[in-house]
Amino acid sequence: MTLEEYRKKRNFKVTPEPAGRQKESRRSAKLPIFVVQKHQATRLHYDFRLEIGGVLVSWAVPKGPSLNPADKRLAVQTEDHPIEYADFEGVIPKGQYGAGTVIVWDKGTYEADPGSGSAAEQLSHGELKFNLHGKKLRSGFVLIRTGLKSAGALGQRSWLLIKRQDEYADPSWKIDRYDGSVLTGRNGK
Ligand code: MN
Numbered sequence: 001m002t003l004e005e006y007r008k009k010r011n012f013k014v015t016p017e018p019a020g021r022q023k024e025s026r027r028s029a030k031l032p033i034f035v036v037q038k039h040q041a042t043r044l045h046y047d048f049r050l051e052i053g054g055v056l057v058s059w060a061v062p063k064g065p066s067l068n069p070a071d072k073r074l075a076v077q078t079e080d081h082p083i084e085y086a087d088f089e090g091v092i093p094k095g096q097y098g099a100g101t102v103i104v105w106d107k108g109t110y111e112a113d114p115g116s117g118s119a120a121e122q123l124s125h126g127e128l129k130f131n132l133h134g135k136k137l138r139s140g141f142v143l144i145r146t147g148l149k150s151a152g153a154l155g156q157r158s159w160l161l162i163k164r165q166d167e168y169a170d171p172s173w174k175i176d177r178y179d180g181s182v183l184t185g186r187n188g189k
Pocket of ligand 1: 041045047060098
């Protein structure tokens with residue numbers, strides 16, 4: 001887990017995004033955070049991020065997360081982001097990496113399922129079970145790596161994000177009913 005790729009892709013003199021502290025953050029006393037950012041880039045997607053090992057391990061989810069356990073959402077792992085990114089909303093200027101509008105669509109804490117190892121261990125095994133404590137997303141989810149070594153660099157980064165069956169499961173989930181920033185109320189259009 002490192003911010004090298006994150007920093008390499010961005011010009012912090014131009015983009016309003018945070019560069020991140022020199023050392024990866026340590027916040028061991030509290031529950032780790034998660035954030036979902038709606039990102040109106042060339043293609044709309046939702047960036048799903050979990051705090052693991054002092055950074056935000058990140059996936060781009062084209063259709064966004066779902067509370068319907070029948071939905072298996074493609075989640076393509078992207079570069080780790082700094083913890084401070086969790087509060088970033090704004091417009092990444094044209095010509096910069098990821099140009100477009102970003103809002104904080106949901107944010108909260110999470111817990112990796114006990115008994116399956118730490119989040120970092122589960123991540124490296126390609127199956128991460130966790131419970132979210134957000135405003136829109138609640139309770140059990142799983143991320144499963146589907147990318148095979150033989151699938152090339154992009155294929156290896158493919159995961160599925162799936163809601164697990166519990167009292168927060170919602171078979172009638174439609175993401176557009178839950179639009180807007182949980183920080184500022186602004187919409188993500
Ligand atoms: Mn993005």
